[in-house]
Amino acid sequence: MKILVAISKVPDTTAKITFKEGNTVFNEEGVQGIINPYDEWYALVRAIELKEAAPDTILHLITVGDNSTDPILRKALALGGDEAIRINIKPTDSYSVASQIAAVAKEGGYDLILTGKETIDYNDASVPGILAELLDLPFVPVATKLTIEGDKATVVKEIEGGEQTEAGQFPLVISCAKGMAKQRMPNIRNVMAARTKPIKVVEPVGVDLLTETVLFELPAAKSGVKLVEAGQEEELVRLLHEEAKVI
Amino acid sequence: MSVLIYIDHSEGQVKKASLEALSYGAAIAAKMNTTAEAVLLGKVTDSLPELGAYGITKLHHSEDEAFETADTQSLARSVAELATKLGSTVIIFAANATGVGVAPRIAARLKAGLVSSAVDLPSLENGFTVKKVVFSGKAFAHVKINTPIKVITLTGNSFGIQQSVATAEIETLDIHPEPSKIQFVSLDKIKGEVPLTEAEIVVSGGRGLKGPENWNLVTDLAHALHGAVACSRPVADDGWRPHHEHVGQTGVQIAPNLYIAIGISGAIQHLGGVNRSKVIVVINKDPEAPFFKAADYGIVGDAFEIVPRLTAAINKLKG
Numbered sequence: 186m187k188i189l190v191a192i193s194k195v196p197d198t199t200a201k202i203t204f205k206e207g208n209t210v211f212n213e214e215g216v217q218g219i220i221n222p223y224d225e226w227y228a229l230v231r232a233i234e235l236k237e238a239a240p241d242t243i244l245h246l247i248t249v250g251d252n253s254t255d256p257i258l259r260k261a262l263a264l265g266g267d268e269a270i271r272i273n274i275k276p277t278d279s280y281s282v283a284s285q286i287a288a289v290a291k292e293g294g295y296d297l298i299l300t301g302k303e304t305i306d307y308n309d310a311s312v313p314g315i316l317a318e319l320l321d322l323p324f325v326p327v328a329t330k331l332t333i334e335g336d337k338a339t340v341v342k343e344i345e346g347g348e349q350t351e352a353g354q355f356p357l358v359i360s361c362a363k364g365m366a367k368q369r370m371p372n373i374r375n376v377m378a379a380r381t382k383p384i385k386v387v388e389p390v391g392v393d394l395l396t397e398t399v400l401f402e403l404p405a406a407k408s409g410v411k412l413v414e415a416g417q418e419e420e421l422v423r424l425l426h427e428e429a430k431v432i
Numbered sequence: 433m434s435v436l437i438y439i440d441h442s443e444g445q446v447k448k449a450s451l452e453a454l455s456y457g458a459a460i461a462a463k464m465n466t467t468a469e470a471v472l473l474g475k476v477t478d479s480l481p482e483l484g485a486y487g488i489t490k491l492h493h494s495e496d497e498a499f500e501t502a503d504t505q506s507l508a509r510s511v512a513e514l515a516t517k518l519g520s521t522v523i524i525f526a527a528n529a530t531g532v533g534v535a536p537r538i539a540a541r542l543k544a545g546l547v548s549s550a551v552d553l554p555s556l557e558n559g560f561t562v563k564k565v566v567f568s569g570k571a572f573a574h575v576k577i578n579t580p581i582k583v584i585t586l587t588g589n590s591f592g593i594q595q596s597v598a599t600a601e602i603e604t605l606d607i608h609p610e611p612s613k614i615q616f617v618s619l620d621k622i623k624g625e626v627p628l629t630e631a632e633i634v635v636s637g638g639r640g641l642k643g644p645e646n647w648n649l650v651t652d653l654a655h656a657l658h659g660a661v662a663c664s665r666p667v668a669d670d671g672w673r674p675h676h677e678h679v680g681q682t683g684v685q686i687a688p689n690l691y692i693a694i695g696i697s698g699a700i701q702h703l704g705g706v707n708r709s710k711v712i713v714v715i716n717k718d719p720e721a722p723f724f725k726a727a728d729y730g731i732v733g734d735a736f737e738i739v740p741r742l743t744a745a746i747n748k749l750k751g
Contacts, residue, residue: 345529363678429690432633
């Protein structure tokens, strides 16, 4: 089995989000980059589990980014994976990221391409779907369970108010969500071993830019909390009913 | 030139998120001086002409039930072909489980710019720019689409459902899905619960509730309000509640009319997933809990005493 896991560098979940240049550019200064949690905790760790169950599995990692993404690739390799591929261009929109990955993946003969369900920075949740279409592969989004038997995958996916189980043959694209696997920490031995694992740098292909972010905006601050004394719950209900008109 | 809205349905009923998508698409069409049309693939019990109340003039409908278990590839192909035939320039999906699977495929297929998780109508000054959620609710981005065809998925509860008195013309489609490569196996619906992303009211509990055995405080209040139940990340990680109830930056992101947080301190990762709620109520024993800064109303005190009284007060209001 040959698996490709797509990972993305995102700001740490505790990062305060600010912008510069007239709110047109995300301010990366002082912001720690981490592996997108959905990519790491679910897609990558599930792929590692599959490799542990079938040790002849080849596991490749891929990201789109300049050399500032190398530290997260090293961390990902320390968790598991045989080789990382970095497509040497700063990521822009989902279509361009998916197109870059597709250009590499179509030559790779992968049975399974796993991604996180979305990145926590641009929240497009679109790279896996676009990638699947560009590669003409079946796609299951927002999977919470994945089991493999031979070349058949059984996937449980989240839908509104429940779960749906689906099955498909390799090759296929799956985006991964909570439930898929448990978060892991790399151990020291694997961190050392990851130092010598290859990061293959690939030059990007030309892609048209279909969308561009022209302006960022921070949410309006709340005007201040109205506190109600404990014991005055009926007053809170009155405020929610008459003032806020939400109940 | 027209706006095409995809109508999603489940167990014979049009999803609420799609009614909102219809309202949104109709408003875009009005802004662009064009018509809004919709496509529905499969069978529903809703009256189809009455869907015109949400602003569409025409509904393209295929009764083929095979669409109900069609995979993303097959659905994308059918909808993209219809959009091309109709000359649709804007294609709208709800940003739900179906939208997230099908909209990106259609965008790639038609080489159309895509904005996912839109929260407002596009601005047509200076091109076509759509406001969307980024950084998991910590910010918004205005994204300009540079292609002739645009695909948008709409965040639930961000635009609202708008109704008038009108009917839609029904156009029967003689189309059938190509065989799916992904086979449907089973559907497991959680009965009697309001899906989180569609709920107008959400009641959520955190570690402050001390253990899963105390969750009746949360569920009783949620039931009194006909709302959905949610939880913070530590609660889901500790297995007190199922993962699908986890709201926050790495869980479900929601924007209900009312969000009530009980025993949740309000870490930045949690706030990102809920701060688009219209009204936030925080109940916490710690007056310094960061959540109070993001709240509209709050009670400082013991949740074990406050919440039952609040539930009783709601029941009294509802008679």
